Amino acid sequence: MQDIILELKENIIKALNLEDMSPADIDENAPLFGDGLGLDSIDALELIVLMEKNYGIKLRSPNEGKEIFESVVSMAEYIKANRTK
Amino acid sequence: MKANIYINAIKQISAQNALCEEWFEKPIYYSENFVKSLDEDYRQYFSPNEVRRLGKMLKRALLTARKALESNENKSLDAIITGTGLGCLENTELFLDRMVRQGEQMLNPTQFMNSTHNTISSLIAIDTGCKGYNSTHTHNGVSFEHALFDAVMLLNKDNNTTAMVCGHDEMTPTYFNFLQKAGYLGQQGETFASETAVAMLLSRQQTDYSFCKIEAIDILYGQPSDIVNIYQPPTEIDAIMTGINGFDKNDNIYTDVCGKLFADTPILQYKNIFGENYTASALGIYVAAECIKLGVVPLHLLYNKKRPKSIRKILSYNHFGGKNHAFVLLSK
Helix, strand or coil: HHHHHHHHHHHHHHHCCCCCHHHCCCCCCCCCCCCCEEEEEEHHHHHHHHHHHHHCCCCCCCHHHHHHHCCCCHHHHHHHHHHHC | CCCCEEEEEEEEECCCCCCCCCHCCCCCCCCCCCCCCCCCCCCCCHHHHHHHCCCCHHHHHCCCHHHHHHHHCCCCCCCCEECCCCHHHHHHHHHHHHHCCCCCCCCCHHHHHHHHHHHHHHHHHHHHCCCCEEEEEEHHHHHHHHHHHHHHHHHCCCCCEEEEEEEEEECCHHHHHHHHCCCCCCCCCCCEEEEEEEEEEEECCCCHHHHHHHEEEEEECCCHHHHHHHHHCCCCCCCCCCCCCCHHHHHHHHHHHHHHHCCCCCCCHHHHCCCCCCCCHHHHHHHHHHHHHHCCHHHHECCCCCCCCCCCEEEEHHHHEEEEEEEEEEEC
16 A cells, blocks of 8 residues: 555656655645645646546546545545556 | 837846846857746745646746736736747647647646647736736737737727736747758757747836837738838838848848848847747847837847947837738837
8 A cells, every 4th residue: 555655646746746845745644635735626637637547547426536535545545446557 | 109108117038047137238148059048946936836837938927927017117907918929839749749649538737728828818817817908919920019019009099008018939849840840940050949938018108117119010911022112111210120040041031121121220139149939029129128228239239230329219120931020119
């Protein structure tokens, strides 16, 4: 699980152009939106693209997103259970 | 041209040091054939979200717009008009490249948002809270003059308008190679390919900081021989600011038209220090405005070694491909 979390953090940094951040700077349990990383709706779209491109996961229901994108850990758990590549 | 219209503020980011006029006394010269603009550290000016999300050209556009507005007495803005030949090229290229490579699947929204031509004017509008007229003109090498013409028409209609006119273009190595093969940039003897970011504020109200007055704008289409016959040249101009760039095919048109219409008038250049791109003429008008404001022309801008006796009236002449011709008359 730690491997996926680290890889996911690296992918998030790259996809969202978080130039000044390293994986260690991202708290995997902190909220991605709002307080934690402070991401917004456009970042959510980027994360959906990231999930499909890197892990072959297509998110179809908007309701799913709220739980999946809660934190890096929740994303990693979803990826572990649903990845196709 | 009816009303008196003044350029009250200008800010630039280019191959010369940004947001200042150091080029006037200490220009930077380049031997490369492709030079990116000298960017500021945008982290000083923007929020972390803006820094990571906005493309380079949008950061330049936003910063020049903010700085121009800051330096103006009147901080409110009624219109934003941008001229751009290629739009936000870097993100367009990335977006199209991924579109092809990924079979139009899984495309990044940020690159798409950053890639459209009118992103520039709309972003400035959001940033400044300007809900007024918002427009983008794209006409190859005369895009900026079309934007300027639009602003002048607007100002002639409304006395209380402050209009921001911008000229923005960026260049990528891939597109530079395409243009070099097409014969537009990187030709024998030609100055370096460059990028432009210019924001100007226009108003009918003259201020203590006004650069100059825009007396007339003429945008014409035709062969140089047609232009010589059609164009009614202004009298008593002190100098002509041309887009001479070292490439004979381009320069011969300037020398031919200027020789026939303005014999013995000093010819000035700016592309030797600012480079060539689709909206470089915005920098030409900026340089001419600065010369009028200071009443001096530095030696490195003289093309035919003739020094103007006074510097109260400069005609900016820009042509693209020998067919699109734009004349902008500026005066003290």
